[in-house]
Amino acid sequence: MSLSIVDRLRAGPVLGAEGYVFELERRGYIKAGPFVPEVVLDFPEAVRELHREFLRAGADVMVALTYYAHREKLRDVGREGDLEAMNRQAVRIAREVAREGDALVAGNVCNTWAYDPDDPATKQTVRGMYAEQLGWAAEEGIDFVISETNDYLGEALIALEVITELGLPAMVTLAPTQPDQTRDGYRYADACRILAAEGAQVVGLNCDRGPQTMLPLITDIREAVECAVAVQPVPYRTDAAAPTMETLRSPDGERAFPIALDPFGCTRFELAHFALQARELGADYVGICCGAGPHHVRAMAEALGREVPASKYSPSMDLHPMFRADVAARDAAFLHSWTV
Numbered sequence: 304m305s306l307s308i309v310d311r312l313r314a315g316p317v318l319g320a321e322g323y324v325f326e327l328e329r330r331g332y333i334k335a336g337p338f339v340p341e342v343v344l345d346f347p348e349a350v351r352e353l354h355r356e357f358l359r360a361g362a363d364v365m366v367a368l369t370y371y372a373h374r375e376k377l378r379d380v381g382r383e384g385d386l387e388a389m390n391r392q393a394v395r396i397a398r399e400v401a402r403e404g405d406a407l408v409a410g411n412v413c414n415t416w417a418y419d420p421d422d423p424a425t426k427q428t429v430r431g432m433y434a435e436q437l438g439w440a441a442e443e444g445i446d447f448v449i450s451e452t453n454d455y456l457g458e459a460l461i462a463l464e465v466i467t468e469l470g471l472p473a474m475v476t477l478a479p480t481q482p483d484q485t486r487d488g489y490r491y492a493d494a495c496r497i498l499a500a501e502g503a504q505v506v507g508l509n510c511d512r513g514p515q516t517m518l519p520l521i522t523d524i525r526e527a528v529e530c531a532v533a534v535q536p537v538p539y540r541t542d543a544a545a546p547t548m549e550t551l552r553s554p555d556g557e558r559a560f561p562i563a564l565d566p567f568g569c570t571r572f573e574l575a576h577f578a579l580q581a582r583e584l585g586a587d588y589v590g591i592c593c594g595a596g597p598h599h600v601r602a603m604a605e606a607l608g609r610e611v612p613a614s615k616y617s618p619s620m621d622l623h624p625m626f627r628a629d630v631a632a633r634d635a636a637f638l639h640s641w642t643v
């Protein structure tokens with residue numbers, strides 16, 4: 304019997320891996336713009352493979368690819384009729400791969416773009432969207448739910464209510480696109496305190512910010528709540544001038560988000576360092592979001608002291624013909640001309 308998310312969090316950091324939409328877009332299976340995970344029905348093997356890569360890299364949770372697989376988004380791409388099939392299949396694929404290791408399966412919902420804090424009628428619309436998605440996910444079999452990239456505390460609370468009614472543990476994370484508060488005016492730490500008080504087992508932040516601009520916000524959240532804290536940044540080099548991936552600009556002033564972010568990508572070493580910093584700050588669920596690759600996840604796992612299936616192929620630069628310590632004098636001269 305596999306340990307629950309709550310037990311695993313108690314035992315030490317849980318390693319998360321997300322960014323399925325970005326990665327599958329890069330691989331040619333998802334259209335940038337709408338970013339709807341049609342791949343789940345059209346190329347299930349591609350989804351299975353990416354889950355497996357994250358599993359081998361050490362991810363403790365397989366997150367079902369239902370991000371943006373909600374009614375509003377599917378209507379945009381003319382596939383509303385595939386809504387149920389897409390949601391059910393995403394969970395089935397995540398479950399199949401989770402069983403290849405010892406991973407948990409998370410159902411997944413996100414901001415709907417339908418929520419308007421000034422229009423009470425939208426609450427019912429959003430609630431209906433979450434209830435149908437998570438109802439199908441629960442029937443297929445999930446261990447907990449991740450509600451993520453929430454811009455509004457109000458919308459996050461609707462998701463939490465639906466998750467709680469299903470009797471499942473909830474991880475609810477906010478999208479820190481603003482300097483220090485949600486779009487409905489709650490400081491991130493205060494919003495997390497409210498979510499924890501309403502019963503979320505894990506609260507925190509995901510997406511939008513890179514490690515160095517997300518971690519300072521985590522310090523406040525850690526102080527504000529007793530429950531587990533999640534931190535899942537994007538692997539991009541955001542800084543004080545451009546604290547989110549949406550604000551990053553190329554040297555000639557072009558917006559890099561969402562499909563020209565490559566030059567800002569973090570190395571695996573930066574993510575390894577982030578994992579250690581996150582653990583030191585007291586984060587319990589340490590992960591990565593849009594832009595993630597399996598090499599980042601493995602480096603994070605190993606930084607946290609784990610050996611994972613993909614560690615079999617972790618770098619051994621001592622065996623590189625040019626970097627090995629016993630490189631012959633002739634090769635040393637070759638290397639010198641190679642690298643200066």
Ligand SMILES: [Zn+2]
Pocket residue numbers: 322509510511537592593
């Ligand atoms: Zn993301």
